[in-house]
Amino acid sequence: MSYVSAPMPLDPAELHGDRPSERKIAKDTVFQIDDLTASYGRTPAIKHISFGIQGRTVTAIIGPSGCGKSTFIRCLNRMNDVIPGFSSEGQILFHGIDLQGKDVDPVSVRRRIGMVFQRPNPFPKSIFDNVAYGLRILGMKDNLGDRVEHALKRAALWEEVKGRLKDSALALSGGQQQRLCIARAIAIEPDVILLDEPASSLDPIATSSIEDLMHELKEDYTIVIVTHNMQQAARVAEMTAFFSISEGEDGARHGVLVEYDETERIFTNPSEQRTEDYVTGRFG
Amino acid sequence: MASATASLSDPAALRRRGRFNPGDAVLYGLTLVASLSALVLLVLIAREILVDAWPAMKEFGLGFLTSRTWDPAANVFGAATFLFGTALTSFGALLLAAPISIAIALFLTELAPRWLRGPVGALVEMLASVPSVVLGLWGILVMGPWIVEHVGPFLHRTLGWTPFFKTEPAAGSSFLSAILILTIMMVPIISSICRELFLNVPRELKDGALALGATRWELVRGVIFPYARAGMAAALILGLGRAVGEAIAVTQVIGNNEAITWNLFEPGDTLASRIASSYQGATTHLMVSSLVYLAVILLAFSLVVNLLARVIVTRVAARQQGRT
Amino acid sequence: MNLTSEHRRRRRTVNWIMEGLATLAALAAVALLVIVVGSIAKRGIGAISLDFFTKTPSFLAGFGEEPSGIANAIVGTFIIVGLAVLMALPVGVLAAIYLNEFAPRRVQTAMTVAFDVLNGIPAIVIGIFVFVFLVAGHGQAGVKGAFALAILMLPLVARSTQEVLALVPSAMREASLALGAPRWRTTLSVVLPMAVGGIITGATLATARVAGETAPLLFTTSLATNAVSWDPSNALASIPMFIFTSSEQADPALQEQAWGAALVLITFVLVASMIARAFGLRSRRRLSGGR
Numbered sequence: 001m002s003y004v005s006a007p008m009p010l011d012p013a014e015l016h017g018d019r020p021s022e023r024k025i026a027k028d029t030v031f032q033i034d035d036l037t038a039s040y041g042r043t044p045a046i047k048h049i050s051f052g053i054q055g056r057t058v059t060a061i062i063g064p065s066g067c068g069k070s071t072f073i074r075c076l077n078r079m080n081d082v083i084p085g086f087s088s089e090g091q092i093l094f095h096g097i098d099l100q101g102k103d104v105d106p107v108s109v110r111r112r113i114g115m116v117f118q119r120p121n122p123f124p125k126s127i128f129d130n131v132a133y134g135l136r137i138l139g140m141k142d143n144l145g146d147r148v149e150h151a152l153k154r155a156a157l158w159e160e161v162k163g164r165l166k167d168s169a170l171a172l173s174g175g176q177q178q179r180l181c182i183a184r185a186i187a188i189e190p191d192v193i194l195l196d197e198p199a200s201s202l203d204p205i206a207t208s209s210i211e212d213l214m215h216e217l218k219e220d221y222t223i224v225i226v227t228h229n230m231q232q233a234a235r236v237a238e239m240t241a242f243f244s245i246s247e248g249e250d251g252a253r254h255g256v257l258v259e260y261d262e263t264e265r266i267f268t269n270p271s272e273q274r275t276e277d278y279v280t281g282r283f284g
Numbered sequence: 285m286a287s288a289t290a291s292l293s294d295p296a297a298l299r300r301r302g303r304f305n306p307g308d309a310v311l312y313g314l315t316l317v318a319s320l321s322a323l324v325l326l327v328l329i330a331r332e333i334l335v336d337a338w339p340a341m342k343e344f345g346l347g348f349l350t351s352r353t354w355d356p357a358a359n360v361f362g363a364a365t366f367l368f369g370t371a372l373t374s375f376g377a378l379l380l381a382a383p384i385s386i387a388i389a390l391f392l393t394e395l396a397p398r399w400l401r402g403p404v405g406a407l408v409e410m411l412a413s414v415p416s417v418v419l420g421l422w423g424i425l426v427m428g429p430w431i432v433e434h435v436g437p438f439l440h441r442t443l444g445w446t447p448f449f450k451t452e453p454a455a456g457s458s459f460l461s462a463i464l465i466l467t468i469m470m471v472p473i474i475s476s477i478c479r480e481l482f483l484n485v486p487r488e489l490k491d492g493a494l495a496l497g498a499t500r501w502e503l504v505r506g507v508i509f510p511y512a513r514a515g516m517a518a519a520l521i522l523g524l525g526r527a528v529g530e531a532i533a534v535t536q537v538i539g540n541n542e543a544i545t546w547n548l549f550e551p552g553d554t555l556a557s558r559i560a561s562s563y564q565g566a567t568t569h570l571m572v573s574s575l576v577y578l579a580v581i582l583l584a585f586s587l588v589v590n591l592l593a594r595v596i597v598t599r600v601a602a603r604q605q606g607r608t
Numbered sequence: 609m610n611l612t613s614e615h616r617r618r619r620r621t622v623n624w625i626m627e628g629l630a631t632l633a634a635l636a637a638v639a640l641l642v643i644v645v646g647s648i649a650k651r652g653i654g655a656i657s658l659d660f661f662t663k664t665p666s667f668l669a670g671f672g673e674e675p676s677g678i679a680n681a682i683v684g685t686f687i688i689v690g691l692a693v694l695m696a697l698p699v700g701v702l703a704a705i706y707l708n709e710f711a712p713r714r715v716q717t718a719m720t721v722a723f724d725v726l727n728g729i730p731a732i733v734i735g736i737f738v739f740v741f742l743v744a745g746h747g748q749a750g751v752k753g754a755f756a757l758a759i760l761m762l763p764l765v766a767r768s769t770q771e772v773l774a775l776v777p778s779a780m781r782e783a784s785l786a787l788g789a790p791r792w793r794t795t796l797s798v799v800l801p802m803a804v805g806g807i808i809t810g811a812t813l814a815t816a817r818v819a820g821e822t823a824p825l826l827f828t829t830s831l832a833t834n835a836v837s838w839d840p841s842n843a844l845a846s847i848p849m850f851i852f853t854s855s856e857q858a859d860p861a862l863q864e865q866a867w868g869a870a871l872v873l874i875t876f877v878l879v880a881s882m883i884a885r886a887f888g889l890r891s892r893r894r895l896s897g898g899r
Contacts, residue, residue, distance in 0.1 A: 079786060084712065107305060111788030121779040123798060133797070134787040181783070188787065307792040315706030318699045322722040322766070325759060329729065329737045336740045387633035395630055404634055411641045413881050415820025417848045418648065418870040421855045425863060426647050471637060499623035522728075529730025532822045536855055556732050563826040572744075579736040583729060590728040594721070 028055040030192065030222045031076065036090035038071050038080065044248075045071040046255040049090070051241060058214055058223045060237035060263065062230055064278070067243040068255025069226045073194050075099075076224065077113040078106035111138065113192040114185035119201050120177035122169035122184070127152075127161050130169045130180055134188040147187055155183035156213055175206025182213065186221070193217065195225040199232065211236050230279060233263060240266045242275045330583070337580045340573035348577060354542055354558075356567050361574035363555065363581065365542045370554040372459060372546075373534065374527040377466035382520055385471045389478035390504060405479070412472035420536030423465045428456020428537065436460075436549060447546035457539035460548040462557075465533050470523040477519035481512040514600035518593040525589035529582060531556035555582050648870050655868025664834050665850075665865070678869050680836045684750060684844035688829065689819050691754035691840060692761055697811055700765030707766070708773040709795055720770075727763035731823035734759050739827035750844035753829030757821060761814045768810025772803045775895045805891030812884035816877045822848040847873050 031053035038046050046068035053059050061069045074080045075088060078099060092099040099109055122130050131148045135141060148165075152158040157179040161172070169180055178198055185193060199207035214223060214236040227233050233240050241260040245253050259266065259275045270276045344351065344361065351362025392405050436453030443449045453460075485508050493507045509516070539551020540561045553561070555578050566572045663677030703723075707716050738756040743749075776799050784794040800807075825846055832843040847869050854866035 077786065079782070082782070082785060105305075107788055107790050109788075110786055115786040117779065117782065117786070119779065121777075121783040123780060123783065124802060133784070134789070137787070137789050137793055137797075184783075184787065305790045305792070308790055311792040311795065312706075312710055315702045315710060318702035319704075319706040319711070319719050319766075321699050321703060321762065322719065322726045325762075326722060326726055328741070329734070332737055332741045333733070336744075384633045384636070387630040388637055391630040391634040395627055396634070404638060407638050407641055408634075410878060410881075411637065411644075413816065413820075413877055414644060415822070415848065415873060415877060417820065417822040417851045417855070418874055419644070421851055421866055421870055422644055422647055424855055425651075425867075468640065475637075499619055501623040501626040502619065504626070525728060529732065531730065531732035532852065536852070556730060559732055559736065560823060560826060563830060576736060576740060579733050583733050586728050586730055586733070587725065590725050594724070 029053070030055040030095065031224075032091075032093040034091040034093065036072070036075060036088065036092060038068075038075055038086070038088040040083065041085040043252060044254045046243075047246070047248075049255075049257045051257060051260040053222065053224060054239065055222045056218055056220070057239055058218045058225060058237045059239045059241065060233035061224065061226045061241050061243060062228070062233050062278075063243035063255070063258075064245060065228065066253070066255075067245045069243050070196055071255070072243070073196055073224060073226050074115075076192070076194055077115055078109045079115060081106050111188060112190050113194060114188070114190040115194045115196065116178070116181050116185055116198050118197045120174060120181050122172075122177050122180050124168065124170055126166045127169050127172070127180060128165040131184050131187050134184060138188055140188065148183075151183040151187035152180075154186055154217070155179045156209065156216075157183055173206070175202050175209055178202060178206070178210060179213070182210075182217075186217070190221065192222040192224065195223065197226050197228060200228065207232075230267070234267055237263050239263060242266060242270075242272075242278065244274055244278065333576050333579050333583065337573055337576040340570060340577040341580075343570065344574075344577075348574075349581075352542075352544065356571055359568055359570050361571065361577075363578055365544050366553055366555045366558050366578065367581075368544045369459070369538070369552045370528055370556070372552070373462045373466055373538070373554055374524055376459075376463040376548075377470055377527050378520060378524050380463065380467040381470035381474060381523060384467070385474035385519075385523070386478055386516065388471065388475040389482055390508075392475075392479055393482040394500060394504065394508075408472050408475060411468065412476070416469065416530060416533040417536070419465060419468065420533035423461055423533060423537040424456060427464065428461055431458075431461060431464075432456055440549075448548045450547045451549055453549040455539065455551065457537055457551050458549050459538065459552045461537040462534045462552070462554070463548065465537050466527045466530060469530060469533065470527055473526055474519045474523040477522065478512070478516055481515040481519070482508055485511050514596050518596045521589055521593045521596070525586055525593075528554075528585055528589075529556055531560040535560040645874065648867060648874060651864065652867035652869075652871030655864045656871065660865075660868055664836055678845075678847065678850055678865065678872075680832070680834060680845040681847045681850040681869065682872075683836050683838060684829075684832065684846045685819065685848070687838060687840050688750050688754045688757065688825070688844055688846055689815060691751055692757035692818060693811065693815055695755065695758035696761035696765055696814070700762050700811075701769050701807060703762075703766045704769035704773055705795060705800075708770050709791070709799070720767075723763040723766050726759070727767075731760060731821050732826070735824040735827050738824065743828055748827075748829050748831055748843035750829050750840035750842065753825045753844070753846070754840065756824035756828050757818045760821060760824060761818050764814035764817065765811055768813070769803070769807050772806030772810065772892075772895075773799065775806070775892065776802045802895060806888060806895070809884045809888030809891065812880055813888075816880040816884070820848060820873055820877050822852050825849055826852075 029052045033052070034050050036046065036049040037044055049072060061073060063069055071080065075092060076094075076099070080086045080088070088100060090100075094109075094113070097104065123133060125133070128148055131151050132144055135144060135147055140147065149158060149162075152161065157176060160176060161167075161180075169177065172180060182193070182198075199210045202210065211232065214225065217223060225233075225237065239260070240263040242258045243255050244258045246256045247253055259270055259272045261271070265271075266275060267279050270279065276282075340348065340361065348361070348363050349367060350364050351360075352364045353360050353362045354365065355361070388408060392401050392408075396404060432453045432455065436449075439449045440452055489507050489511065490503060493503045498506065534554055535557035538553060538557050540553055540557065541551035543550050543552045545552070559575050559578050559582075562571075562575055566575060660677045661682060662679050664680045665676060665678065703719075707719055711719065734756050738752055738759075742752045742755065780798050780802065781794050784798045785791075789797070825848060829843045829846065830849050832845040832849075834845070837844055851866050851869050851873070854862050854869070857863065
């Protein structure tokens with residue numbers, strides 16, 4: 001199986017020869033990120049990110065805090081647009097369409113690419129209304145009850161809430177709320193699910209229920225998960241991208257992609273020294 | 285099942301229909317127009333009353349502010365008596381209200397036991413929600429007679445040698461009544477602002493003084509007052525602005541008499557109360573215009589007050605952010 | 609710090625005096641409130657009767673005619689304040705939505721200043737403005753008085769609504785946006801429902817404030833007949849105007865009516881304010897403490 005990877009340059013400033021035509025494009029590449037640089041105001045947060053993300057796969061983004069993992073993943077569904085002063089260069093090709101193109105509607109992008117956040121954020125409505133929210137907005141109101149039930153089942157929450165769908169979502173435990181957020185996201189049938197450290201505020205039992213969910217969901221969705229927990233990446237992801245912090249000539253720090261490979265390789269036999277330092281705990 | 289490939293069969297679905305989502309445009313437009321309303325109203329208010337005051341402004345010019353004549357029969361008008369009345373009543377009330385409000389704010393933030401702070405604070409706020417016409421009614425029918433029968437003679441006996449209480453109080457309506465009513469109205473405003481200020485004094489500063497063995501009063505004088513100094517000034521200015529603009533309660537208790545005197549027992553008039561007392565109709569266009577001229581003065585004053593208080597507050601906030 | 613016991617005693621005495629003065633001031637304020645409310649209650653209760661609410665005043669001639677009631681003033685106030693709310697509430701809420709959800713920082717500051725300046729203009733000046741703008745040459749009308757009250761209400765509603773909107777956690781907006789909801793849908797379906805309690809509280813407080821205002825009505829809707837009228841295109845009677853005109857009369861029976869009207873007015877204002885504040889505290893706690 002071939003997948004997108006060119007040898008990642010050690011010095012990001014030398015990113016010249018990394019052109020899409022020169023790479024071997026995999027059959028089921030969902031995202032092709034090409035020389036992505038994202039900045040808040042004039043400060044770049046991440047620079048020159050290039051790699052490809054495969055479909056029906058769990059891809060983990062790991063790295064020390066401050067390396068731009070969240071910034072990166074939020075680029076994938078245009079969520080950074082809501083932050084004033086944000087700008088980005090480069091391309092994010094989603095099935096061949098540049099998500100950052102001028103004629104692309106961020107609202108439509110987010111309907112295809114869903115997101116689950118670090119802290120569960122269910123609406124202060126009933127469990128049913130939370131899951132139905134996206135469906136109602138998109139006009140997918142036929143068989144609402146069935147769709148909600150289906151989403152809750154796929155999120156492994158149905159058995160726990162089926163008798164109390166009218167109860168407030170805020171009455172659920174943290175782990176249940178997060179699974180509710182997952183159900184809410186998959187109810188509208190996206191292609192991709194982005195998860196930004198989804199288990200970092202949960203206890204270990206809730207965390208492992210989320211991780212089990214990843215294994216099931218990847219049958220139907222492309223999953224990209226940001227995590228600061230390396231063991232979690234090793235448990236759930238087939239591919240792993242390691243981000244780290246780099247210093248520019250002006251001394252400003254920004255995030256770069258250091259290595260992207262099969263998870264097993266990243267953790268047992270990484271190509272980059274920095275990767276090895278990180279996964280063995282020598283730094284970060 | 286997620287229809288992963290099916291939904292992507294039409295990549296054009298990702299493309300925009302227009303530059304903005306129509307729903308967003310409608311909401312944005314509606315709310316923008318609504319928020320411009322304040323600006324529009326301000327401009328409109330300034331324009332309308334300037335336009336209507338213009339005949340008087342043209343006729344009397346700035347001499348309006350120094351002329352004591354207010355003669356409807358001769359059609360000659362001047363605001364000096366009312367300027368004096370406004371200054372006398374407002375500053376007099378400020379003199380009384382300032383220490384009382386500050387004391388109340390200190391009581392509520394430093395002195396009172398915790399369970400008492402809420403209720404007492406709420407009661408003081410309640411004083412602010414008494415409508416001015418009701419306060420004025422109480423002023424005429426309750427406070428006025430009380431001044432004539434008890435407080436007045438006492439003040440005349442003890443302080444009659446000062447120009448303020450030279451004569452016996454004749455009627456319930458006087459400068460003194462207006463000052464007292466305005467004090468009652470200013471106290472809740474000033475004390476609630478000061479309360480916020482005192483609550484925001486950083487803990488470390490207070491703890492530092494207490495650790496050195498300071499008494500509560502020394503804490504107040506040495507730490508709280510200096511820290512909150514500018515905010516307190518702003519509070520007093522805002523209270524003053526309120527007093528200057530109060531028309532109803534003042535016109536009910538001040539006697540509506542044109543007088544420039546230091547004798548507080550005499551009836552008088554302020555800018556606002558003169559306008560209010562003329563509501564049943566002015567006789568000539570020039571008189572109407574002169575009344576609106578008085579409103580122009582009031583408007584100008586309220587703008588100055590507002591801006592001054594705001595400047596003080598922002599300057600202090602900037603300085604404090606640099607400090608802490 | 610002086611450590612000699614005499615100095616210490618002096619400092620303690622000074623402290624004691626100051627504390628006493630502060631306590632006295634607070635006591636005086638509370639006592640004053642009790643006196644004022646007490647007088648109104650004592651002198652006004654005698655006027656309260658069913659007739660008071662259902663009959664209209666007899667002509668204020670004072671020749672031994674028994675004044676009967678303030679029905680026209682009650683109806684008038686109801687209409688005038690109701691119209692003012694209808695005018696000010698939508699504009700204030702929409703303005704707050706723009707200020708909190710859409711406006712860039714600098715614009716937000718500038719516009720907030722405009723609302724604050726509007727708030728600081730004395731009510732009598734607003735009354736003169738509406739007189740000059742709408743009444744002079746055209747005649748008084750209840751709706752014009754309502755417009756003046758609405759100008760007073762607008763900054764209050766806008767500011768309190770803005771504060772509530774700011775309390776809605778941004779995580780809620782993010783959650784909605786991430787599901788592919790456009791901004792307008794997010795605002796209407798997520799943000800506003802969460803803020804509605806606080807908005808009602810703010811509106812109620814503003815209404816209570818404005819219901820007692822007299823100055824804006826002086827020049828816009830003060831020359832009304834004694835009959836009960838529901839028509840805002842003519843001048844309407846109002847409770848504050850009734851109190852104002854009656855307070856200048858010497859007839860003690862009329863004065864009792866004025867006290868009665870004052871009692872009705874402050875009861876309404878105080879009760880509405882207390883309920884709104886209690887309700888507001890509860891909904892604010894739910895917003896910020898819920899997570």
